[in-house]
Amino acid sequence: MKTVHRIVLLCVMYAGAVWAQGNLEINTPAISQLRDAMQARHAQLAPHYASGALGLTADGRIALRDANAVPLAQRQAVQGLVAQENGDRDALYREIARANGHPEWEADIRSTFAQRWIGRAQSGWYVQSGGQWSRK
Amino acid sequence: MNRSHTYKALARRSPPRRSMAIVLAASAVLSGCVTINIYFPAAAAEKAADRIIDEVWQLKNGSQTPAIPEGKQP
Numbered sequence: 001m002k003t004v005h006r007i008v009l010l011c012v013m014y015a016g017a018v019w020a021q022g023n024l025e026i027n028t029p030a031i032s033q034l035r036d037a038m039q040a041r042h043a044q045l046a047p048h049y050a051s052g053a054l055g056l057t058a059d060g061r062i063a064l065r066d067a068n069a070v071p072l073a074q075r076q077a078v079q080g081l082v083a084q085e086n087g088d089r090d091a092l093y094r095e096i097a098r099a100n101g102h103p104e105w106e107a108d109i110r111s112t113f114a115q116r117w118i119g120r121a122q123s124g125w126y127v128q129s130g131g132q133w134s135r136k
Numbered sequence: 137m138n139r140s141h142t143y144k145a146l147a148r149r150s151p152p153r154r155s156m157a158i159v160l161a162a163s164a165v166l167s168g169c170v171t172i173n174i175y176f177p178a179a180a181a182e183k184a185a186d187r188i189i190d191e192v193w194q195l196k197n198g199s200q201t202p203a204i205p206e207g208k209q210p
Contacts, residue, residue: 002154003158022177022179022180022183023180023183024183026184031188035191039191039192039194042192096184105176108178108181112181112182113188116182116185116186116189117185120186120195
């Protein structure tokens with residue numbers, strides 16, 4: 001009987017361990033800092049998503065897909081924003097993998113984000129799939 | 137006489153069996169834990185992505201227009 005009790009206890013602990021796996025750690029200082037920087041930058045990027053100048057790529061980044069949609073005077077600034085955003089996105093995926101003790105998850109986290117960015121993009125924004133741009 | 141013999145026999149036999157059962161259960165649990173940690177938790181990652189996207193695009197506060205689903209403003 002004692003053995004049965006122990007096995008039941010172990011099963012309960014196992015279920016607890018499974019439940020604890022339901023969330024990924026995203027509340028580290030590094031992740032919060034990247035998230036806040038991206039949030040602040042979004043205000044500047046948003047009009048360019050809407051105009052079609054920028055699009056969301058299949059690899060979890062953003063790209064300047066139509067430079068002519070940006071006024072010449074702003075073009076260089078927008079290119080700089082895109083580079084900064086992509087740097088932060090790459091760092092974000094790497095940091096989430098690291099914060100959860102599995103640096104090898106980086107590619108999986110990137111593709112999960114890519115799907116969610118695209119899935120939740122506003123209508124009218126351009127998204128990439130299979131190398132092709134399409135308008136949501 | 138006979139009875140005490142069987143008890144003795146049981147006493148000799150049961151502890152190894154019990155410990156074997158515990159070892160088996162423990163190894164099952166441990167291998168389960170290892171399995172969970174090796175495989176990528178796709179559902180958890182999706183949840184984490186959504187929480188970060190909510191923040192970056194400010195979709196939860198309702199302060200910005202969330203996605204305007206094909207509704208044309210008059």
